[in-house]
Amino acid sequence: MTRVDDWPRQLVDYVEACRLRPFAWGSHDCLQFGAGAVLALTGRDLLGGRYVYHDAEQAAALLRDEGFESLEAAVTHHVGAPLKHYRQAGRGDLALVELGGLQVLGVVLGVLVACPGPDGLVFPPLSQAVACWKI
Secondary structure (H helix, E strand, O other): OOOOOOHHHHHHHHHHHHOOOOOEOOOEOHHHHHHHHHHHHHOOOOOOOOOOOOOHHHHHHHHHHOOOOOHHHHHHHHHOOOOOOHHHOOOOOEEEEEEOOEEEEEEEOOOEEEEEEOOEEEOOEHHHEEEEEOO
């Protein structure tokens, strides 16, 4: 994917706009957050408004209905093969990290990954990534 010329500024602005936004299924969850980051950095709308859900069960059913066995498979379908190692990921790339026994999609900021949390963004270390994708 080709990033917009001012992607570093777009990344900062996007993360700041989401920093205190509480988690909400279907509007500010990890899939929506990751897709929003891609839109901010590239202008490409990965979801196109076609994913409508309001809770974890609906989100999981939607992924299954689309033929994806996991969030990782869905992200790979939309953005390409994951990187071989998290150390290859850079600012603005996507990462799937382990948080409290769950896999959560976020955007790489350097050594940290911004991910939606209950009361705003949380910032786990990139070393917790189980998969990363170049954006």
